[in-house]
Amino acid sequence: MADPFVELSDRLVPESAFDEAFDRVDPVSRAWIKKNISQLHSMYSHRGCPGRRVDLEWSQGFQSRMEERPFAGVAVCFPSRLLASPRLVAAVLPPLAAGVQRCCAVRFGARGEQWDPLLLAALELAGIEEVYDADPEGFQAWVANLGQDSGTRLVFLEEPEAARGAGASCGGPVLLPAVAKLGLWFEEPEQWDLEALRIAHPRAELLVGGPAAPKAEYPRERVVEGSAEELFAAGPDALYVPPSLFREAASHCSRVLGPGQEGCWVWPELAPESFLKRTLCLSQSDSPP
Numbered sequence: 001m002a003d004p005f006v007e008l009s010d011r012l013v014p015e016s017a018f019d020e021a022f023d024r025v026d027p028v029s030r031a032w033i034k035k036n037i038s039q040l041h042s043m044y045s046h047r048g049c050p051g052r053r054v055d056l057e058w059s060q061g062f063q064s065r066m067e068e069r070p071f072a073g074v075a076v077c078f079p080s081r082l083l084a085s086p087r088l089v090a091a092v093l094p095p096l097a098a099g100v101q102r103c104c105a106v107r108f109g110a111r112g113e114q115w116d117p118l119l120l121a122a123l124e125l126a127g128i129e130e131v132y133d134a135d136p137e138g139f140q141a142w143v144a145n146l147g148q149d150s151g152t153r154l155v156f157l158e159e160p161e162a163a164r165g166a167g168a169s170c171g172g173p174v175l176l177p178a179v180a181k182l183g184l185w186f187e188e189p190e191q192w193d194l195e196a197l198r199i200a201h202p203r204a205e206l207l208v209g210g211p212a213a214p215k216a217e218y219p220r221e222r223v224v225e226g227s228a229e230e231l232f233a234a235g236p237d238a239l240y241v242p243p244s245l246f247r248e249a250a251s252h253c254s255r256v257l258g259p260g261q262e263g264c265w266v267w268p269e270l271a272p273e274s275f276l277k278r279t280l281c282l283s284q285s286d287s288p289p
Contacts, residue, residue, distance in 0.1 A: 004075075004146055005130075007141070008134055011135070011138070012130070012132055021121045022117070032196060032263030032264070033089065033122045035263065035264060036089050043266070053068075054066045061285050062284055062285060064281065065280070066278065069276065072151035072152060074152065074154075074275055076103070076104070077106045078091075078108070079107070079108060079109045079158050079159045080107055080110035084202070084203070087201075091267060092128050093126060094271055097272040098276055100275050104128070105123055106131075108136060109139075115133075118199075154166055155173065156173055159178070174270065176269055177269075182237065183209070183238070183239045183241075184197075185210040185231060186212040187211060193263075199263070200262065208222070209231035238265075240258070241257075
């Protein structure tokens with residue numbers, strides 16, 4: 001089978017770029033990246049499946065065979081405007097946990113922009129060293145050609161329109177939504193590490209509420225007056241609340257994080273099972289599959 005990434009080979013990010021990025025990341029940011037990776041590994045490690053087959057004979061007189069194995073490859077694609085390293089890490093860990101042998105990251109839309117060192121350092125720490133920096137035109141042509149590949153699944157962050165032409169092979173591309181707003185509820189002063197959140201999600205708007213909410217310090221920060229319900233109704237893409245509000249928050253948002261999770265992320269839309277190829281065969285009992 002032809003290498004599905006051969007069209008991007010001249011856009012491979014060199015190893016020296018990872019080394020330089022890692023050296024530029026401060027120890028605190030590295031610690032947050034490692035914590036995020038460690039948590040995701042703990043969540044997913046027991047669910048990995050290098051491949052299995054289950055044969056069953058049913059009392060109704062038929063047999064079934066279910067086979068499940070990881071896709072040969074996964075490409076996590078993200079636009080150059082994405083600067084949130086926790087969200088990128090949370091997208092590459094599930095396919096690795098599923099046993100995918102070749103998991104790559106592909107940045108698209110860049111026109112000479114430098115890499116944010118946090119992104120390359122996070123990818124390297126997560127175990128992703130095959131990273132491509134595709135030019136806009138070449139990226140769309142590659143996506144269209146890859147649509148015929150039955151062994152490689154695509155994941156798109158932030159820009160679902162970039163998946164046009166990807167086709168339906170491998171169950172179609174996985175589309176992860178953009179993150180525009182984060183909601184934080186303050187019951188106590190300094191309950192949240194706002195600086196860690198600003199670094200982790202530099203382009204997201206921060207909505208702060210609660211009896212101890214601080215004043216908005218930056219243009220992308222806004223105070224939401226009133227109850228927790230009013231903050232939740234503002235439509236944030238993730239909620240940061242104390243555990244006492246988890247149940248209420250979860251009824252409004254699929255991503256709820258507590259104190260100590262400011263530099264971490266998880267995609268409920270993704271699981272190792274998203275990267276397993278399944279086939280099912282049925283036959284009569286006298287003709288096993």
